[in-house]
Amino acid sequence: YISATNIYEHPKYPRVYVVELEDGSSRLATKNLVPGKRVYGEHLFKWSDGEYREWNAYRSKLAGALVKGLKELPIKEGQKILYLGAGSGTTASHISDIIGLKGMIFAVEFAPRVMRELIVVADDRPNIVPILEDARFPMRYRMVVEEVDGLYADIAQPEQASIVADNADMFLKNGGWLLLAIKARSIDVTAEPSDVYKKEIETLTRRGFEIVDVVHLEPFDKDHAMVYAIYRK
Ligand code: SAM
Structure with a gap:
């Protein structure tokens, strides 16, 4: 686990989330329907209301x-x-x-x-x-x-x-x-x-x-x- 400093819903895209990381960078994510499971080696982030999965823009054209x-x-x-x-x-x-x-x-x-x-x-x-x-x-x-x-x-x-x-x-x-x-x-x-x-x-x-x-x-x-x-x- 890399730890997130903040996670919030994207202001423009409902049910897509922004994960802020310790180094000041941020990533897109979705809320994991199957907590604990990865699909393609993506990072998982635990948060107070559940688990989020990094949505990698280099791996998914939609995230891009x-x-x-x-x-x-x-x-x-x-x-x-x-x-x-x-x-x-x-x-x-x-x-x-x-x-x-x-x-x-x-x-x-x-x-x-x-x-x-x-x-x-x-x-x-x-x-x-x-x-x-x-x-x-x-x-x-x-x-x-x-x-x-x-x-x-x-x-x-x-x-x-x-x-x-x-x-x-x-x-x-x-x-x-x-x-x-x-x-x-x-x-x-x-x-x-x-x-x-x-x-x-x-x-x-x-x-x-x-x-x-x-x-x-x-x-x-x-x-x-x-x-x-x-x-x-
Ligand atoms: N959309 C996927 C993603 O973002 O995770 C990646 C898809 S990859 C670029 C294109 C896929 O389309 C390949 O797996 C290929 O086998 C499939 N494909 C190509 N022509 C197809 C066809 N006529 N019918 C069904 N699948 C096809």
Whole structure:
């Protein structure tokens, strides 16, 4: 344990916390739904009202987006969320802390090796439903996933925006939110990041998303930006 000198709710992002450390630095955190358990080697902080887990902006693009000042955090307690590309559950675990036991994450991941780690996380967290499927084929999991308040996508695929829109058509409610991690840099280092993701943004707009905010994730992640949008069916 490193000890915290103060922990308080983030002034802009409800159910996200700021942990102040002895050296004067501060970190983001969420309140641990499963006290005593770590998911990816993160620091745990004991406080008078429970235990908090450091939310590392270098490991989670969503934490990076918050540190970089995303306009607001649309994820709220009790929400149902479809997560495409959940990986081993690093970010999903923090979303699980935020939505609490009344919420639900439908976590789609198609790599079996990664899925094994996600299942370990979901074993402790009843608000994560792991789904071993390919996000390109939402029909295959339509019987498992309910209508959702939000869609979080981090699948690192070329046709990501259209995959996201296909999933939104099937599962996202009217007025629901989208958080999408998109590649902000191509192999061609001379191309402007804006050229690289312009096409994805255009696809989103054409498919009914209103873009609310885009934040670049450097220095936490040099290659990505986070898009926040609202869906109008
Ligand atoms: N979002 C995770 C986090 O923040 O903890 C990291 C996700 S990683 C960057 C991208 C993941 O998407 C990989 O685990 C990969 O296997 C998965 N993925 C890529 N294409 C996919 C697809 N078509 N369907 C489901 N999962 C996919």
